[in-house]
């Protein structure tokens with residue numbers, strides 16, 4: 669058994685450092701969790717949007733998974749951008765035998781509006797991957813796709829969270845209200861109880877990578893054995909601080925600040 673909590677992310681890259689694998693590894697590091705990564709797609713993107721995408725060949729995704737799984741135990745893992753059905757199939761095959769919490773961030777579209785997943789893969793994600801997840805963390809458009817229902821209010825967030833667990837088979841659902849107006853309210857349904865997490869809405873366009881940062885925080889905390897509602901509370905506080913002190917760098921939507929919860933570090 670490891671002494672050090674270890675977590676794995678399976679996702680695409682962001683060379684500008686705000687989202688994807690880079691955001692996940694920065695977050696794991698901030699939570700003193702040893703981070704590992706499987707790259708699914710190399711994405712040429714920055715704060716203004718996605719310029720190009722190169723998908724890693726399926727056999728290399730499989731080999732990366734084998735390399736990590738055969739060598740280093742981890743206590744939680746997450747998926748982010750998984751662009752097509754072939755990738756999803758190999759991931760389902762490799763993760764099904766694992767007996768540690770799986771956190772699925774059902775990444776579909778970046779803040780810039782660029783699609784990160786093939787149209788025909790969305791259904792596979794909902795039908796085959798989602799039921800394997802201990803927790804799924806959709807934003808409003810992703811939850812609308814999964815449930816087929818429009819989401820406009822907090823009550824709609826609650827209904828979506830319940831439906832994703834009861835009808836679609838996730839262990840728990842955290843439906844994020846970042847795309848609604850007013851307070852930033854997220855709803856967790858853990859199969860028993862609704863939990864509500866809220867913060868003031870911060871007036872900023874620097875929200876690149878917020879979803880990745882949030883789900884990576886939860887993954888790191890679960891890898892340390894922290895119970896789900898407490899992990900989400902701590903992760904919500906972390907992502908809120910990271911948005912509040914986000915960096916105005918780049919020409920578009922700037923990234924979150926992973927040092928924001930360190931008292932002595934950079935605040936903007």
Ligand SMILES: Nc1ncnc2c1ncn2[C@@H]1O[C@H](COP(=O)(O)OP(=O)(O)O)[C@@H](O)[C@H]1O
Pocket residue numbers: 806807808844845846847852853854867868869870871872875877878879880882904907908911
């Ligand atoms: N302007 C904002 N102020 C405060 N919190 C926000 C803001 N925008 C998003 N959030 C929060 O950031 C987290 C990520 O949510 P969201 O933006 O909905 O996801 P995604 O990045 O996947 O689209 C959630 O906790 C959400 O409530």
Ligand SMILES: Cc1ncc(COP(=O)(O)OP(=O)(O)O)c(N)n1
Pocket residue numbers: 679680681682687688689711713748749775777778779780784875876877878879880881
């Ligand atoms: C490679 C990669 N994965 C995921 C995203 C989407 O990130 P997210 O945290 O949902 O935030 P935005 O970047 O959409 O604001 C991405 N851009 N790239």
